[in-house]
Amino acid sequence: MKTARPWQIALFLAPAVLIYSLFSALPLLDTLRQGFYTTNDAGVFSFVGLDNYRTILFDSDWSSAFWNAMGNNFKFFCIHMALQNPIGLLLATLFSLKGLRGARTYRTLIFLPTLLSVVIVGFIWQLIISPLWGVGEKLMTLIGLGDYFAPWLGQESTALLTLSLISVWQYVGIPMMLIYAALLAVPEEILEAAHAEGASAMRIFWQIKLPLILPTLGLVTILTFVANFNAFDLIYSVKGALAGPNYSSDLLGTFFYRTFFGYQAQIGSPTMGAAVATLMFLVILAGVGGYFYLVQRKLTRYAL
Amino acid sequence: MPSSSRSVSTPRLSLIQRSFGPAGQLWVHVVLCLYAVIALFPIALILINSVKSRAAIFDNPMALPTVDSFSLIGFHKVLSNTNFLLYFGNSLIVTLGALLLIVLFGAMAGWALSEYRFTGNRLLTLFMAIGIMIPIRLGTVSILQLVVALNLINTRTALILVYTAQGLPLAVMILSEFIRQIPAELKDAARCDGVGEFRIFFQVILPLIRPAIATVAVFTMIPAWNDLWFPLILAPGDETRTVTLGVQQFIGQYATDWNSVLAALSLAVVPVLLMYILFSRQLIRGLTAGAVK
Numbered sequence: 001m002k003t004a005r006p007w008q009i010a011l012f013l014a015p016a017v018l019i020y021s022l023f024s025a026l027p028l029l030d031t032l033r034q035g036f037y038t039t040n041d042a043g044v045f046s047f048v049g050l051d052n053y054r055t056i057l058f059d060s061d062w063s064s065a066f067w068n069a070m071g072n073n074f075k076f077f078c079i080h081m082a083l084q085n086p087i088g089l090l091l092a093t094l095f096s097l098k099g100l101r102g103a104r105t106y107r108t109l110i111f112l113p114t115l116l117s118v119v120i121v122g123f124i125w126q127l128i129i130s131p132l133w134g135v136g137e138k139l140m141t142l143i144g145l146g147d148y149f150a151p152w153l154g155q156e157s158t159a160l161l162t163l164s165l166i167s168v169w170q171y172v173g174i175p176m177m178l179i180y181a182a183l184l185a186v187p188e189e190i191l192e193a194a195h196a197e198g199a200s201a202m203r204i205f206w207q208i209k210l211p212l213i214l215p216t217l218g219l220v221t222i223l224t225f226v227a228n229f230n231a232f233d234l235i236y237s238v239k240g241a242l243a244g245p246n247y248s249s250d251l252l253g254t255f256f257y258r259t260f261f262g263y264q265a266q267i268g269s270p271t272m273g274a275a276v277a278t279l280m281f282l283v284i285l286a287g288v289g290g291y292f293y294l295v296q297r298k299l300t301r302y303a304l
Numbered sequence: 305m306p307s308s309s310r311s312v313s314t315p316r317l318s319l320i321q322r323s324f325g326p327a328g329q330l331w332v333h334v335v336l337c338l339y340a341v342i343a344l345f346p347i348a349l350i351l352i353n354s355v356k357s358r359a360a361i362f363d364n365p366m367a368l369p370t371v372d373s374f375s376l377i378g379f380h381k382v383l384s385n386t387n388f389l390l391y392f393g394n395s396l397i398v399t400l401g402a403l404l405l406i407v408l409f410g411a412m413a414g415w416a417l418s419e420y421r422f423t424g425n426r427l428l429t430l431f432m433a434i435g436i437m438i439p440i441r442l443g444t445v446s447i448l449q450l451v452v453a454l455n456l457i458n459t460r461t462a463l464i465l466v467y468t469a470q471g472l473p474l475a476v477m478i479l480s481e482f483i484r485q486i487p488a489e490l491k492d493a494a495r496c497d498g499v500g501e502f503r504i505f506f507q508v509i510l511p512l513i514r515p516a517i518a519t520v521a522v523f524t525m526i527p528a529w530n531d532l533w534f535p536l537i538l539a540p541g542d543e544t545r546t547v548t549l550g551v552q553q554f555i556g557q558y559a560t561d562w563n564s565v566l567a568a569l570s571l572a573v574v575p576v577l578l579m580y581i582l583f584s585r586q587l588i589r590g591l592t593a594g595a596v597k
Binding site for chain 1: 335336337343405415419428449
């Protein structure tokens with residue numbers, strides 16, 4: 001590292017720090033602050049302490065909506081953890097196998113949906129499983145599952161699961177690529193040695209590759225967590241801000257949007273919105289904090 | 305490739321064959337092919353049906369368009385009822401504008417943080433890094449007030465600034481990591497010749513970071529192009545609408561007109577598809593290069 005004149009360093013840093021502070025860091029801090037305030041009709045802010053949080057967490061109208069969204073969000077996250085990441089791991093492991101022909105083509109093709117906008121993906125699947133069009137039903141009949149077809153997006157019991165699966169379908173590419181990159185970084189000599197000792201590919205996977213990519217799996221987990229607890233676009237474009245039917249697909253993101261901008265009879269409130277955003281921030285902070293704590297404690301043991 | 309020091313009598317089998325039997329390779333292909341179909345079929349179905357007549361869409365959705373069933377009516381409707389080309393231009397301006405600012409400002413900050421010793425360096429690095437994990441959306445209440453106060457509501461500038469703020473933290477990390485790997489001799493030689501720090505950065509360093517731009521672009525342009533949240537809140541006006549928002553609003557309005565809906569979706573997918581065909585190699589290299597770090 002070299003020393004330069006302070007004004008030179010400041011000039012290099014200024015644009016990035018300024019834009020980042022002004023449009024990201026300070027708004028976040030200010031949102032945390034506004035959660036403690038309320039506004040009247042004239043738009044005058046007054047300090048109310050923890051009142052907003054009391055309302056959201058304990059007022060029966062609010063708390064049932066909030067906990068519903070929170071619970072749904074956990075289900076949304078669990079489905080991603082149970083499907084998206086294992087499928088991503090499986091695919092990455094398969095096409096990183098040595099000597100597999102067409103590996104690059106598979107990788108390119110399977111990654112494609114991840115590039116598209118969630119909005120587009122949501123609409124595509126909405127059409128495909130629409131009973132009106134009947135493509136989904138026809139396809140299921142083709143593989144003998146026709147009787148199980150139902151208007152999944154319209155039923156309270158299945159809407160959230162269906163939306164989660166759509167999201168899994170789209171984002172499988174992200175864990176896949178991250179894990180693939182980690183598998184590429186596994187030292188060749190270790191694999192060669194294990195191979196020469198007669199270890200099977202299964203054994204090599206479980207006992208060598210998996211422990212070595214554990215830090216990446218941790219990273220994938222926390223990225224999934226943050227993305228899921230921040231999700232909005234898919235639900236909003238397929239089900240609207242009301243996240244129907246009967247709020248069964250409501251996530252914290254759509255709950256935040258309704259609180260901030262209002263819906264139907266309820267008038268939106270920036271300060272209540274700020275309080276919801278603060279609660280989301282705390283959830284995400286807990287996840288990220290927990291992740292770094294674990295990384296510090298455990299995962300570094302396996303670092304290459 | 306493997307040395308031949310091992311026994312020569314047994315033919316070397318690939319790892320796949322050794323663990324799944326001689327047909328192992330086949331099974332791996334079956335699984336990957338199946339998943340590739342699952343990944344691509346929905347997209348193909350939309351593209352195919354977008355160029356068919358309404359009757360053909362419903363009668364036989366899985367059939368390719370024939371001379372009889374071919375119809376571009378959906379595209380006519382989308383292009384005449386919306387400013388689709390304008391939306392497309394808006395998306396391009398916003399994402400490219402943000403990318404330009406992110407690369408330039410991110411490289412400048414990354415250079416300062418990795419090259420110079422000064423008080424607060426680690427603190428500033430940490431401050432920037434927070435933005436990698438904490439989503440910028442959580443500050444929306446305040447961002448909206450700020451954008452209103454700056455009189456930037458319904459402008460592409462607002463979106464460019466927000467996406468720049470969103471992309472900078474990761475870009476600073478990627479670029480400072482990259483700049484750190486540039487051989488010190490290059491900078492020292494320039495310094496010995498009495499070249500100033502700014503010229504070293506702009507004439508020596510900046511041209512060298514080109515390979516890292518792909519990585520930065522992948523992580524900043526794709527989320528910005530696909531975002532619905534900020535266009536919806538900061539720039540919902542027709543003049544400044546991005547493709548993602550435009551398609552969302554259009555489909556909300558014409559939900560029952562299947563030709564239009566399919567055409568709108570195709571119009572949103574095709575440019576991304578073309579870009580992907582052109583740049584998939586760079587994109588995937590950028591993605592994996594960024595991921596290893």
